[in-house]
Amino acid sequence: MTRNPDSEPETRKPTRTGMRLIVPLQGIVQGRGGLLLGSLIPCALVYFFQVYLKRDRSSNPPSPSTSAVNLPGLPRSSSRANLRVHVSARASSIAKPNDSPYYIGLDRVREDPYDEMNNPNGILQLGLSENRLTLDLIEEWLSKNLSGSMLAEGGDDLNIRGIATYQPSDGLMELKVAMAGFMTEVMGSTVSFNPSSVVLTSGATPALEILSFCLADQGNAFLVPTPYYPGFDRDMRWRTGVELIPVHCRSCDDFTLSIKALDQAFNQARKRGQKVRGVLISNPSNPVGNLLSRDMLYDLLDFARERNIHIISDEIFAGSTHGNEEFVSMAEILDSEDSDRDRVHIIYGLSKDFSLPGFRVGVIYSFNENVLAASRKLTRFASVSTPTQRLVVSMLSDTQFTREYMKTNRERIKTMHDLFVEGLRELGIESAKSSAGLYCFVDMSRLISPYNEKGELELWDKLLNISKINVTPGSACHCIEPGWFRCCYTTLNEKEIPLVIKRIRKVVETCKRSG
Amino acid sequence: MKLLSRKASCNSHGQDSSYFAGWQEYEKNPYDEVKNPQGIIQMGLAENQLSFDLLESWLAQNPDAAGFKRNGESIFRELALFQDYHGLPAFKNAMVEFMAEIRGNKVSFDSNNLVLTAGATSANETLMFCLANSGEAFLLPTPYYPGFDRDLKWRTEAEIVPIQCSSSNGFRITKSALEEAYQQAQNRNLKVKGVLVTNPSNPLGISLSRHELNLLLSFIAAKGIHLISDEIYSGTVFNSPGFVSIMEVLMNKNYVNSPVWNRVHIVYSLSKDLGLPGFRVGAIYSNDKKVVETATKMSSFGLISSQTQYLLSEMLSDKKFTKNYVSENRKRVKQRHAMLIRGLKNAGIPCLESNAGLFCWVDMSHLLSSKTFEAEMELWKKIVYQVGLNISPGSSCHCIEPGWFRMCFANMSEQTLNLAMQRIKSFVNSISESNMNISPNQQYSNKSSRRKSFSKWVFRLSFHDRETER
Numbered sequence: 001m002t003r004n005p006d007s008e009p010e011t012r013k014p015t016r017t018g019m020r021l022i023v024p025l026q027g028i029v030q031g032r033g034g035l036l037l038g039s040l041i042p043c044a045l046v047y048f049f050q051v052y053l054k055r056d057r058s059s060n061p062p063s064p065s066t067s068a069v070n071l072p073g074l075p076r077s078s079s080r081a082n083l084r085v086h087v088s089a090r091a092s093s094i095a096k097p098n099d100s101p102y103y104i105g106l107d108r109v110r111e112d113p114y115d116e117m118n119n120p121n122g123i124l125q126l127g128l129s130e131n132r133l134t135l136d137l138i139e140e141w142l143s144k145n146l147s148g149s150m151l152a153e154g155g156d157d158l159n160i161r162g163i164a165t166y167q168p169s170d171g172l173m174e175l176k177v178a179m180a181g182f183m184t185e186v187m188g189s190t191v192s193f194n195p196s197s198v199v200l201t202s203g204a205t206p207a208l209e210i211l212s213f214c215l216a217d218q219g220n221a222f223l224v225p226t227p228y229y230p231g232f233d234r235d236m237r238w239r240t241g242v243e244l245i246p247v248h249c250r251s252c253d254d255f256t257l258s259i260k261a262l263d264q265a266f267n268q269a270r271k272r273g274q275k276v277r278g279v280l281i282s283n284p285s286n287p288v289g290n291l292l293s294r295d296m297l298y299d300l301l302d303f304a305r306e307r308n309i310h311i312i313s314d315e316i317f318a319g320s321t322h323g324n325e326e327f328v329s330m331a332e333i334l335d336s337e338d339s340d341r342d343r344v345h346i347i348y349g350l351s352k353d354f355s356l357p358g359f360r361v362g363v364i365y366s367f368n369e370n371v372l373a374a375s376r377k378l379t380r381f382a383s384v385s386t387p388t389q390r391l392v393v394s395m396l397s398d399t400q401f402t403r404e405y406m407k408t409n410r411e412r413i414k415t416m417h418d419l420f421v422e423g424l425r426e427l428g429i430e431s432a433k434s435s436a437g438l439y440c441f442v443d444m445s446r447l448i449s450p451y452n453e454k455g456e457l458e459l460w461d462k463l464l465n466i467s468k469i470n471v472t473p474g475s476a477c478h479c480i481e482p483g484w485f486r487c488c489y490t491t492l493n494e495k496e497i498p499l500v501i502k503r504i505r506k507v508v509e510t511c512k513r514s515g
Numbered sequence: 516m517k518l519l520s521r522k523a524s525c526n527s528h529g530q531d532s533s534y535f536a537g538w539q540e541y542e543k544n545p546y547d548e549v550k551n552p553q554g555i556i557q558m559g560l561a562e563n564q565l566s567f568d569l570l571e572s573w574l575a576q577n578p579d580a581a582g583f584k585r586n587g588e589s590i591f592r593e594l595a596l597f598q599d600y601h602g603l604p605a606f607k608n609a610m611v612e613f614m615a616e617i618r619g620n621k622v623s624f625d626s627n628n629l630v631l632t633a634g635a636t637s638a639n640e641t642l643m644f645c646l647a648n649s650g651e652a653f654l655l656p657t658p659y660y661p662g663f664d665r666d667l668k669w670r671t672e673a674e675i676v677p678i679q680c681s682s683s684n685g686f687r688i689t690k691s692a693l694e695e696a697y698q699q700a701q702n703r704n705l706k707v708k709g710v711l712v713t714n715p716s717n718p719l720g721i722s723l724s725r726h727e728l729n730l731l732l733s734f735i736a737a738k739g740i741h742l743i744s745d746e747i748y749s750g751t752v753f754n755s756p757g758f759v760s761i762m763e764v765l766m767n768k769n770y771v772n773s774p775v776w777n778r779v780h781i782v783y784s785l786s787k788d789l790g791l792p793g794f795r796v797g798a799i800y801s802n803d804k805k806v807v808e809t810a811t812k813m814s815s816f817g818l819i820s821s822q823t824q825y826l827l828s829e830m831l832s833d834k835k836f837t838k839n840y841v842s843e844n845r846k847r848v849k850q851r852h853a854m855l856i857r858g859l860k861n862a863g864i865p866c867l868e869s870n871a872g873l874f875c876w877v878d879m880s881h882l883l884s885s886k887t888f889e890a891e892m893e894l895w896k897k898i899v900y901q902v903g904l905n906i907s908p909g910s911s912c913h914c915i916e917p918g919w920f921r922m923c924f925a926n927m928s929e930q931t932l933n934l935a936m937q938r939i940k941s942f943v944n945s946i947s948e949s950n951m952n953i954s955p956n957q958q959y960s961n962k963s964s965r966r967k968s969f970s971k972w973v974f975r976l977s978f979h980d981r982e983t984e985r
Binding site for chain 1: 518519520521522523524560562564567570571574581582583589591592594595596597598599633634636637640644645646647648649651665666670708790791792793794795796803805806809812813815816817818819820821822823826
């Protein structure tokens with residue numbers, strides 16, 4: 001397939017953060033002049049940077065134990081000196097320690113995880129949107145349906161040929177069929193998904209990256225409503241060189257997306273000479289948990305049409321609804337609007353709704369034949385392991401089981417959600433209105449001081465190191481208002497919720513005392 | 516509009532090369548002993564189907580491994596939630612021990628230096644992302660695996676500069692070839708970041724000699740560049756001089772305290788040695804902490820299913836099994852290889868003497884109408900369509916001499932291989948007969964008409980929308 005782009009987009013070398021900082025700064029100092037501003041601003045920046053760094057160091061995990069006896073280490077200085085020549089620029093920028101609290105928190109929990117018996121003072125995990133509530137149903141299904149011949153090709157004899165040999169890199173047809181059926185069921189049955197438009201990937205993470213490679217060139221950008229899932233920064237940008245432009249949503253609007261804000265962001269990008277290739281939305285949204293209304297989806301499609309851009313709709317939490325609102329997929333509104341189908345691409349997977357993040361099953365669903373063709377080729381780098389495909393085919397084909405599973409799952413998510421939100425309310429803490437997701441977006445802005453990112457990170461630090469609960473600060477999600485935290489409650493069981501509330505209470509009281 | 520990115524629209528995925536085109540033809544008309552005995556026999560896929568029975572019997576005896584159980588207890592929950600990009604520790608330990616075993620335990624590996632990826636395809640690409648910036652180059656000895664054009668260059672925007680090897684010395688890597696390649700890169704204004712070799716070589720089927728390995732190490736030491744050693748066929752070495760890993764040479768030569776130690780990286784996979792390409796299990800091994808750290812994070816884009824990691828950790832930890840498997844598999848590869856050689860000899864077709872791999876590097880230059888790549892394509896077309904064998908032409912592997920082909924032998928039954936040999940023999944006989952009968956004038960016009968139809972056909976194939984591709 002050879003298709004020539006009909007316009008030559010500007011390519012920009014991805015600029016380093018340093019450059020970004022300096023350029024606007026020069027503008028300020030030069031424009032306003034004055035020794036005062038010229039010396040004050042850099043000093044202030046250096047101060048904040050150092051404070052952040054200090055905190056960063058104290059909460060940084062100790063470096064992993066080094067190698068075995070037969071591998072003497074190089075003297076550190078020489079490896080650092082070689083670093084610039086040594087590895088690629090991409091690698092250098094990635095290799096430095098994750099300074100996002102999102103990743104730091106996950107590392108800390110890994111080192112010191114709460115366990116009722118063995119480590120009751122460990123850190124409680126509320127920073128990972130994982131669903132542990134309904135795994136028992138899957139285990140039960142396995143014990144009934146998974147005999148030793150799981151690996152067999154439907155027959156009684158063990159036959160490894162069916163799973164051992166090379167298979168289509170974008171997934172077995174049986175799995176595409178089963179997945180299309182499952183998605184149809186999950187997303188409300190009014191839209192039916194076509195197996196030929198399903199591309200399977202080893203998780204939603206590569207699915208997003210593949211779409212990014214397909215839809216944008218290096219230096220191009222996607223508009224993303226904030227707050228957004230911290231992983232987007234990595235998945236969409238890292239190796240692709242694509243940029244993400246935040247479009248801020250506010251709590252006064254319940255963090256709902258506004259087309260006006262999208263439009264503004266698009267125009268500003270254009271003025272800067274930056275080509276916007278699409279909008280990336282998550283619906284249900286992460287970290288807030290709200291659903292995009294049908295009207296909003298139509299408006300979004302209009303916007304995309306007018307600007308001639310794509311829409312990537314990450315619908316990975318589609319089945320994890322707990323409120324009364326109905327989930328509407330982009331696919332649903334497209335049925336009647338045929339002409340713009342080519343610009344819509346959906347991400348799905350089994351990591352959230354089906355609680356199987358370890359199995360690495362993700363989906364790109366697109367209405368664009370060219371995107372499908374390109375994505376299929378790219379799945380060579382991220383295919384689903386065949387034994388897992390076979391297992392998942394069996395599971396998803398058992399529609400009685402999947403229906404029962406999704407229903408029970410929703411009920412349990414609701415129970416946990418209500419418990420948690422109520423518990424927070426007793427502490428005088430509110431959360432953003434949400435109808436879905438495995439988390440809530442909690443407003444602790446009254447507890448932070450000063451009312452800015454620094455104050456927020458201080459509170460985050462207290463929660464992590466004193467209360468021993470790991471939550472994700474809004475700043476890691478690019479939230480424009482400080483003091484919000486994403487708290488995932490589906491990694492806990494019902495007994496642990498009061499414990500979490502108790503630990504939060506301690507911090508709340510400390511803050512109130514010092515505040 | 517619906518513009519795709521340049522990467523998605525361009526051809527640098529190399530998917531339109533004859534290597535993949537042959538597969539297409541095979542898929543339209545695949546040989547089946549019962550259902551389609553006239554179909555095309557797949558000899559272009561380096562898959563190891565020789566030892567499935569060993570795997571099946573292990574699985575039958577160890578149902579817990581596939582049943583998410585450890586010591587009779589269910590660990591399903593743990594596996595369902597396990598998505599740590601550091602990989603399942605038990606699996607990594609089992610992998611490094613298996614890798615050591617294949618190398619006769621002459622080297623040992625540290626599991627902390629191992630990064631798991633979804634297949635060697637992903638491992639190779641990830642390493643390129645780690646080591647090369649856009650536009651920088653790696654040197655590769657020719658002929659090389661056609662997939663590299665896709666895996667190493669497509670998304671990474673790296674370049675490949677060939678190290679030309681020729682049949683005059685059995686396609687071995689020489690110092691002058693290395694230097695020439697480096698110079699070539701300079702002439703093209705490309706910064707060279709490293710050398711990538713497959714050892715044992717694909718498509719040659721030979722394990723690199725100690726001399727070549729030493730040459731490579733001196734070369735990268737002098738130039739200050741990296742070396743990637745793709746050792747995915749290490750378990751298929753069936754004859755002397757046996758397999759020598761770059762790690763072994765690295766340790767022997769006292770490179771241990773030098774910067775070179777950190778610049779050698781190994782790619783491994785279970786797709787060839789264990790015959791499990793569908794499982795998508797690959798790995799990067801490096802002594803460089805930064806590379807390991809970066810590659811680990813990048814592996815998020817291609818993690819191995821925890822179900823698979825667990826299953827294989829159990830299998831590979833069974834030392835009795837792995838020892839037996841490694842030696843039995845070698846025996847079978849050797850046997851099958853011998854069968855192919857005999858069959859080819861019988862048809863008067865020589866091949867490169869090889870001691871490894873799942874294929875042979877076959878010399879059909881004497882069957883070419885002229886010593887050109889067009890003639891090679893003509894011959895290849897005949898072999899695919901008339902003879903019914905999908906083999907890989909040397910040009911798709913960037914070989915500089917026309918007439919060489921890669922033929923795989925481990926992905927079919929003995930009967931099928933025999934049939935393939937019969938077909939080749941008949942074909943060779945028919946050529947010699949027709950050569951005797953044809954007049955010089957006729958030969959010329961035949962050649963030119965063949966050339967015309969060749970270009971149309973290639974044109975059609977390279978623009979064929981790969982919708983039908985699986």
